[in-house]
Amino acid sequence: MYLHGSSRINPNGHLEIGGIDSIDLTAEYGTPLYVYDIGLIRERASSFKSAFDKAKVKAKVAYASKAFSSIAMIQLMQEEGLYLDIVSAGELFTALAAGFPAERIHFHGNNKSQDEIKLALEHGVGCIVIDNFHEIELLDLICRDLGIKTKILLRVTPGVNAYTHKYMTTGQIDSKFGFDLLNGQADEAIQLVTESASFEMSGFHYHLGSQIVDITRFVLAVDEIFKYIKKWKDHYSYVPQVLNLGGGFGIRYTDQDNPLTPEIYVEKIIEKVKEKVSELMIDIPEIWIEPGRSLVGEAGTTLYTVGSQKVVPSIRTYLAVDGGMSDNLRPSLYQAKHEAALANKMTETPDRIVTVAGKCCESGDTLIWDVPLPDPQAGDLLAVFCTGAYGYSMANNYNRLPRPAVVFVEDGEAQLVVKRETYEHILQLDLPYNTKASK
Numbered sequence: 001m002y003l004h005g006s007s008r009i010n011p012n013g014h015l016e017i018g019g020i021d022s023i024d025l026t027a028e029y030g031t032p033l034y035v036y037d038i039g040l041i042r043e044r045a046s047s048f049k050s051a052f053d054k055a056k057v058k059a060k061v062a063y064a065s066k067a068f069s070s071i072a073m074i075q076l077m078q079e080e081g082l083y084l085d086i087v088s089a090g091e092l093f094t095a096l097a098a099g100f101p102a103e104r105i106h107f108h109g110n111n112k113s114q115d116e117i118k119l120a121l122e123h124g125v126g127c128i129v130i131d132n133f134h135e136i137e138l139l140d141l142i143c144r145d146l147g148i149k150t151k152i153l154l155r156v157t158p159g160v161n162a163y164t165h166k167y168m169t170t171g172q173i174d175s176k177f178g179f180d181l182l183n184g185q186a187d188e189a190i191q192l193v194t195e196s197a198s199f200e201m202s203g204f205h206y207h208l209g210s211q212i213v214d215i216t217r218f219v220l221a222v223d224e225i226f227k228y229i230k231k232w233k234d235h236y237s238y239v240p241q242v243l244n245l246g247g248g249f250g251i252r253y254t255d256q257d258n259p260l261t262p263e264i265y266v267e268k269i270i271e272k273v274k275e276k277v278s279e280l281m282i283d284i285p286e287i288w289i290e291p292g293r294s295l296v297g298e299a300g301t302t303l304y305t306v307g308s309q310k311v312v313p314s315i316r317t318y319l320a321v322d323g324g325m326s327d328n329l330r331p332s333l334y335q336a337k338h339e340a341a342l343a344n345k346m347t348e349t350p351d352r353i354v355t356v357a358g359k360c361c362e363s364g365d366t367l368i369w370d371v372p373l374p375d376p377q378a379g380d381l382l383a384v385f386c387t388g389a390y391g392y393s394m395a396n397n398y399n400r401l402p403r404p405a406v407v408f409v410e411d412g413e414a415q416l417v418v419k420r421e422t423y424e425h426i427l428q429l430d431l432p433y434n435t436k437a438s439k
Contacts, residue, residue, distance in 0.1 A: 001341055002252065004298040004385065005040030006409075015301075015343035015383050018409025022303055022343040025414060026381060029405050031305045032323035034392055034418075038076065038410035040299040044262060045080040048291055051266035057273075057287055062106055064247050064292025065091050067389040072408060072417035073296070074098035083126075085247075085290045089116040096123060106244075106288075108155070108205075110177050117142050127151045129205050129244070131178055133185075136192050143198035152193060153205040153244055154179060156186045158224040160208055160217060178206065181228055190236060201238075203285055204229075207246030210293060213259045218245070219272045226276035233280065244288035245269060251297045253386045254337050262294065293389035300388020302328060302404070303343060306380040307359070317354045319376050324358010325365040326401040328387055329394040332364045340371050343381040348374035356382065360399050392418070400426055 003009075010016040014023050018037050026033055045061070052059035062083035065074065069091050075098045077084060084100055086092050087109040095105055103126040109116075110131045117139055120128065130136055130152050143150055155178035179185040193199045208221055225243070232238045250259040260268075270287065277284045304321035311317045330336035340356060342348070350372035358365035367384060376382075395403045402421035407414050 001339055002255070002385075004252075005037040005043070007037065007301070007385075009346040013345065013347040015341065015346050015381075017301060018414070019412035020409050020414055022301075022381060022383060025407060025409070026303050026305070028414070029407055029416065030420060031303050031381070032321075032327050032404040033303045034327075034387065034404055034406045035301045035303060036073075036296070036388055036406065036408050037299040037301075038408050041076065041296055042080060044291075044295045044299075045077070045082055047262040048266065048289065048295075049081065051263040052270070052287070054263075055267065055270045057270055057284060059286060060288045062288060062290045063295055064290045065095070066393060067292030067296050068300075068391070068393050069094050070392070070406065070418055071098040072406075072415075074100050076408075078104075083288075085292070089113075089119055092116070092120060092123070092125070102126065106153075106290075112138075114138060114142065118146075121146055121148060121150060127153060127202065129153045129155050130189070130193070131155045133189065133192075136189065136196075140196050140198045149198055149200055151200045151202050153203055153242060154186065154189050154193065154201070155205045155207075156181050156225070156228075158206050158208075158221045160221045160224060181224070186228065187232075190232060190238065194236070194238065203240030203242035203244070205244035205246065205288075207290070208248050210248045211250045212248045213250035213257060215260060215265065215268050218265065218269050221245070222269060222272040222276065226273075226280070229276075229282075230280055233282065239282050240285050242288060243273070243285040244290070247290035247292055247294070249291055249294040251294055251386065251389075253297075254339050256337070259294075262291070265294075297389035298386050300386065300391060302384045302387040302391060304382045304384065306342075306376050306382055307378055309354075309376070309378075316370070317352065318357045319354040319373070319382075320357050320359060321367070321382055322359060323401075323404065324360045324367060325362065325396075326358070326360055326398050327395050327404050328367060328384070328391050329396065330390055331367050332362070333394070338368055338384050338386060340368055340373070340382055340384045342373055342376060343383040345374050345380065350374050352376075356384075360401070362398075397421075397426055402426060 007017050014021050048061045060083045062085045063077040064085045083104045102123045105125045106127045107120045107125050108129045157178040179189045249265050308320045325332045356368040405420035406418035
């Protein structure tokens with residue numbers, strides 16, 4: 001078991017996060033509970049930024065807010081001097097409510113609606129990443145109606161397999177995202193946007209996928225995009241001012257994961273970019289990246305209360321907790337793996353293997369298969385690590401379960417940043433059915 005950031009075992013033998021005993025956190029805020037180690041997030045943000053500073057490369061580090069978007073998290077990213085990657089009007093609305101500067105927001109997405117685009121333009125979003133031909137037409141029309149010109153990037157698919165779960169790959173040819181480089185779609189898109197008075201084309205964007213720990217994938221993608229940059233320079237006299245290399249930097253969920261540090265990810269990518277611009281004798285473009293998981297994933301821990309157990313002789317023991325796929329959909333969605341420990345028994349020796357099951361009415365609601373724990377009993381506190389990315393973002397009300405609360409911890413202080421849902425919250429959009437009998 002590996003403890004991330006400020007997490008440690010305190011003298012009481014309990015898990016402590018951000019200087020606070022997890023037992024005290026759950027006594028005050030209940031379970032399930034998402035706990036974020038803010039010091040670790042600050043450390044990761046600083047590492048990405050300083051890596052570019054060390055390389056003496058102009059860059060923008062944007063938080064991919066889909067990992068976890070809330071007013072408090074967006075305010076934290078602003079405090080750390082980051083930009084913001086959004087993919088919907090809901091994420092934009094959250095950012096604006098947080099007071100995040102619109103000019104530091106980059107708007108992504110493969111099916112932006114007319115209302116979403118108009119909202120973004122009216123608030124002065126800094127850049128729109130165009131994903132397809134329909135969007136070129138739609139954005140051009142809206143810009144003309146509003147009498148404005150907007151900065152854009154074209155999203156392209158470099159045809160590089162990220163070798164991650166198939167649901168987390170985005171840079172291969174068979175993808176719903178972006179203009180394909182190999183079949184000429186990107187060439188056609190360049191011609192369309194450069195001929196329009198509505199656009200200021202800053203450059204290109206691509207994203208290979210998520211939870212990538214193989215640096216060669218990132219380096220290969222740089223090689224691929226520069227083959228086309230050379231072509232576009234020769235044919236269209238166009239050289240990008242901006243090259244957005246996306247995110248997807250992997251983190252350590254279990255002992256099987258061996259991610260690199262933010263500094264090494266950036267160092268290796270920039271090394272290849274510098275090599276390619278030297279070959280083409282062009283200025284190095286401003287480099288943008290979009291870490292999400294790698295900023296907040298390891299900083300998150302979910303705390304659960306242990307409930308029932310079921311022993312299947314000679315097969316396994318199921319240990320149920322008071323959450324599950326309603327607060328962490330990733331294991332059910334794409335077999336994501338996590339490590340866990342009993343937060344109130346951190347110094348006891350794990351002496352049995354259990355499978356952690358959720359309380360949802362689905363056989364697939366299993367959080368962790370075969371985890372060693374020390375004699376778990378009802379009322380114990382289970383900590384599941386590295387749930388800071390896509391936990392709350394994918395949380396849902398399946399079986400009408402309320403979504404958990406979210407707490408930030410740092411230097412011995414805790415702050416509630418998302419309230420726990422109540423049953424009344426779940427019902428607040430429901431309307432009664434007026435039956436014939438009641439008319």
